[in-house]
Amino acid sequence: MTTQDTVLKNRYENIPFGLRRSFNQVYSTIGFEFKRNVKNIFISIGIALGVFLLSFIVNIIRESRGVSSPATATEYTASYLNLVGFFILIIAVMYGGSIIALDYDKQTGNLLFPKITKGRLFVGRIIARYILSVLAVTIFYIVTAITTLIKYQVLPVEILASWGWALFYTFLVLSMVTFFSSFLKKSSTTIVISLLMVLIVFNMGNVILTVTGIKVEPLFLLTYYSNIITASLDMPTDRYGEVPLGPPGPDTPTGFQWLTPSATGAAVGMLLYSAILLVVAYLLFRRRQQK
Amino acid sequence: MNKNDNETMISLRNLTKKFGEFTAVSNFSLDVRRGEIIGLLGPNGAGKTTNMKMISRLLLPSEGEVWIRENGDLQRLTAKNKDKLLDQIGFLIENPTFYENMTPRQILSYFAKLKGYPKKKILERTQEVLSWVGLTDWIDKKIGTFSKGMKQKLGIVSAMVHDPAILVLDEPQTGLDPKARREIRTLLVNLKHQGKTIFLSSHLLYEVSEISDRIAIINYGKLIAYDTIYNLETITQDTVLKIELLKIPENIDQKRHQLESLIKPITGKTNGAGTVLFNSDTKTFEVKFDGSLEKQYKILKELTKAEIDVVDFSVPKTSSLEDLYISLISGVTNYSQPKQVEEIK
Numbered sequence A: 001m002t003t004q005d006t007v008l009k010n011r012y013e014n015i016p017f018g019l020r021r022s023f024n025q026v027y028s029t030i031g032f033e034f035k036r037n038v039k040n041i042f043i044s045i046g047i048a049l050g051v052f053l054l055s056f057i058v059n060i061i062r063e064s065r066g067v068s069s070p071a072t073a074t075e076y077t078a079s080y081l082n083l084v085g086f087f088i089l090i091i092a093v094m095y096g097g098s099i100i101a102l103d104y105d106k107q108t109g110n111l112l113f114p115k116i117t118k119g120r121l122f123v124g125r126i127i128a129r130y131i132l133s134v135l136a137v138t139i140f141y142i143v144t145a146i147t148t149l150i151k152y153q154v155l156p157v158e159i160l161a162s163w164g165w166a167l168f169y170t171f172l173v174l175s176m177v178t179f180f181s182s183f184l185k186k187s188s189t190t191i192v193i194s195l196l197m198v199l200i201v202f203n204m205g206n207v208i209l210t211v212t213g214i215k216v217e218p219l220f221l222l223t224y225y226s227n228i229i230t231a232s233l234d235m236p237t238d239r240y241g242e243v244p245l246g247p248p249g250p251d252t253p254t255g256f257q258w259l260t261p262s263a264t265g266a267a268v269g270m271l272l273y274s275a276i277l278l279v280v281a282y283l284l285f286r287r288r289q290q291k
Numbered sequence B: 001m002n003k004n005d006n007e008t009m010i011s012l013r014n015l016t017k018k019f020g021e022f023t024a025v026s027n028f029s030l031d032v033r034r035g036e037i038i039g040l041l042g043p044n045g046a047g048k049t050t051n052m053k054m055i056s057r058l059l060l061p062s063e064g065e066v067w068i069r070e071n072g073d074l075q076r077l078t079a080k081n082k083d084k085l086l087d088q089i090g091f092l093i094e095n096p097t098f099y100e101n102m103t104p105r106q107i108l109s110y111f112a113k114l115k116g117y118p119k120k121k122i123l124e125r126t127q128e129v130l131s132w133v134g135l136t137d138w139i140d141k142k143i144g145t146f147s148k149g150m151k152q153k154l155g156i157v158s159a160m161v162h163d164p165a166i167l168v169l170d171e172p173q174t175g176l177d178p179k180a181r182r183e184i185r186t187l188l189v190n191l192k193h194q195g196k197t198i199f200l201s202s203h204l205l206y207e208v209s210e211i212s213d214r215i216a217i218i219n220y221g222k223l224i225a226y227d228t229i230y231n232l233e234t235i236t237q238d239t240v241l242k243i244e245l246l247k248i249p250e251n252i253d254q255k256r257h258q259l260e261s262l263i264k265p266i267t268g269k270t271n272g273a274g275t276v277l278f279n280s281d282t283k284t285f286e287v288k289f290d291g292s293l294e295k296q297y298k299i300l301k302e303l304t305k306a307e308i309d310v311v312d313f314s315v316p317k318t319s320s321l322e323d324l325y326i327s328l329i330s331g332v333t334n335y336s337q338p339k340q341v342e343e344i345k
Helices: A003-012 A018-036 A038-064 A073-078 A084-096 A101-105 A118-152 A158-181 A187-212 A222-234 A263-287 B048-055 B082-086 B104-114 B119-132 B148-160 B178-193 B205-211 B229-235 B252-267 B293-305 B321-329
Strands: A240-244 A254-258 B008-019 B022-033 B037-041 B063-070 B073-076 B089-092 B166-170 B197-202 B214-219 B222-227 B239-245 B276-279 B284-289 B310-314
Touching: A018 A038, A018 A118, A018 B104, A038 A084, A038 A118, A073 A118, A073 A158, A073 A222, A084 A118, A084 A158, A084 A187, A084 A222, A101 A187, A118 A158, A118 A263, A158 A187, A158 A222, A158 A263, A187 A222, A187 A254, A222 A263, B008 B048, B008 B166, B008 B197, B022 B048, B022 B063, B022 B197, B022 B214, B022 B222, B037 B178, B037 B205, B048 B063, B048 B089, B048 B166, B048 B197, B063 B082, B082 B089, B089 B148, B104 B119, B104 B148, B119 B148, B148 B166, B148 B178, B178 B197, B178 B205, B197 B205, B214 B229, B214 B321, B222 B229, B222 B321, B239 B293, B252 B276, B252 B284, B252 B293, B284 B293, B293 B310
Parallel strands: B037 B197, B037 B214, B089 B166, B166 B197
Antiparallel strands: A240 A254, B008 B022, B008 B063, B063 B073, B214 B222, B239 B284, B239 B310, B276 B284
């Protein structure tokens, strides 16, 4: 062994390898992703406050026009959650759209590899962006809780369950966006496709099930899981119901519609759904080559 | 070759990469020795980047192996030891593109952390490598405000930030202006003096020839030459004798045949020697031969004896690296196949 080899050996002997190296790299990636997304953090907090303000203003206008306030704190909290599914979708596409596609679109991946493996980068990014999404969703729930507390002098404990389901659903939507980001060419395409899927395709799926009268619980429709966020404020709630398929009237036919999944169904369904999406996303990412 | 041989830092052994039916790299073998700068030359699409990617395990070879020196031993690169072995190498693969909203400090710190560089020394190291390329004042500026050349320099130092023993640089000077290219050349030579081993690919012949100890030429995925520049020029040397006559003959072809009949018995016919061509630009006859002074004398004597009106008889300088490169990749010149690297015991 030459002197130079000895110098190199000394330099590298304290460097962690194996599992410790994996943790180090994932941890460093999380820190780096936070720095990379500083601008997005402010924007997402702004969106959270904006969505809250929108509901707040609607409530004020309603009260100013003589509509009485909700009777309970729980109902008042629920009035802020009308847009929560859409809000989570916006946050998820904001953080997830660029998670993989950007490195191929802008060729930034050329610098990252082989400094880090795709697996570690993938895990680090998912964790970092999920934490940032959680931050935005949590801020929304915090201001909603504070407003409810100020108005009703009481905080419904159900808000914690709703918050928990919201975080679960956030992970599911982020997984879906990550899946699209793993094979689509651009972040912008990923964002558009994700929005189309959630706002149109899944909703259309629900409509089709209702009009055809198929009674299979739509656990395969991602948007179905968002219903539990509001429903959890008032458990147990109706899980399905009949909805009119046309203008209200005595002869209007009705369709069968699932309203919300059970807690177990939602937890298992979202977990499985996310796992499948993330595993497929990772496999696609692993196979993907820079231009 | 022994695994403890202290000289070889990287050994590529029969590397082959196939994409479906297409073979991008075929049986590519070479050794990179300690402290050397090796230039990998080849036209676009020759397989340079594919080779670099196989060294970095960004692509897995269809066949063949990569051996890298670590801890005094040459070790075969596998999925298990890739962290350890690839830590010895700083890579710059293809054009570096950065996150525009980040600063060199953030990017380089991240890369150093990924490689497990001691946390306390990261800032110092970041400043050091940036000073090598004159970017110290830009350490906290957004990369989006950088010129292409600055980004390229940052890409090169990003490969060095964890202080690897070996640098593998794919086209490091592409897109740089002449001043920046010179700076990079100087930097690479300085790194060599620090004991670094450098393996760089390029299609810029001058940049490579100026600093490389040895040159590997690749074409259609195959190594067609690997030697020092001096040896390559000597082995494949084509000396051209220029003969200018008093008057341009009316029947050039007839004169060409006459000259050939006089010269070929002297030069022999190997590798096209003795073949006389007429260069219509310079209005001279040109004869390829091995450059020996004795033959020059004999040819001149023969021409004089045959009363050919020679007014200029000269041998220009030996062919440039560019001519050599073009003749090698176009197959005009054949370089004897490099000796296969020995089996590692």
